[in-house]
Amino acid sequence: MSPVSSNAFKVVSRSLKEALPDILVAPMLMIANTDTRWYWDLTPNIFRVCPMRMVSSDMARIHGVNERLAIDNYLELIRFYRQIIVHAQQDL
Secondary structure, eight states, rough: OOOSSHHHHHHHHHHHHHSSSSSOOOOOOOOOOGGGGGGTTTOOOHHHHOOOOOOOOHHTTSSTTTTOHHHHHHHHHHHHHHHHHHHHHHHO
């Protein structure tokens, strides 16, 4: 588990709120290991974040035929990743 009291989580949370002001930020359990296993020994702050907006019909396309997201959501993702880079260099 990664500490939500850490500066790293504050950077993620702040960046999310700035890029997508109408969302709530809350930690959750992620059971997929993805590539994080390579970082366990480097930091206790491993946060898996990809703020995609989806409707129920999008769920059937994840990792499948015709996988896509809306252009507006793509622009939000770019804003989020830009913010996280800016805040990480300022706050960590």
